[in-house]
Amino acid sequence: MLVLTRKAGESIVIGSDIRVTVLEMQGRQIRIGIEAPSDVSVHRGEVYERIREENELAANADQQQLKSLSQAFKSR
């Protein structure tokens, strides 16, 4: 991992079209601004991880479980 030290107002440029700027620091929190092309996805790390974990749990869908669910759903 590349580690850089930055002050408020300073930025980091990634490639030719992504800029990450440290906006302000307040206690234990840091506000960060990100400028990136619209086809680059930017997410909070922990939310992205939750989605990825749930996808992995769901990714091996089973036909029998699906049929049972459909029956249970229709008769609820």
Next chain:
Amino acid sequence: MSEAEVQTVTFHNAKFGEVTVDSRDLLEFPYGLPGFERFKQYGLIEVEEEAPFLRLLSLDEPRLGFVILNPVLIWPDYNPDIGREDLEGLGIEKVEQLAIYCIITLSDIPQNVTANLRGPICINTDTMKAKQMILVDERYQTKHSIMGSQAG
């Protein structure tokens, strides 16, 4: 396109066996799905005895297949806040082009089946390009019980 020109694609899935899908029901996820970024082509398959759920099966990886659902059938008020840039990235300009599904996490026990409302799958129904959105919207989580919710 006339009926005679409708083409189908047949592929194999480990859990569903041989599957044939209308080429108009092929989806492209240009970025894949989180955790499965390499796999971009999926077939959307609707079978009567599995309704209202649909299969979303990878054409690239036989062991990769999801079950999805139109969340409005269970949560009529589902109205996720999806970023304009995300919709523009899919080429969606009007709401008629947008279809939204959520991924279902199955279980042997129907009461344990959940829907992921935090990561809805958005489809441009004109181009069949799709993307799983990662919502900032705190109202929705990755696990919402299906059978425990009120009937839609």
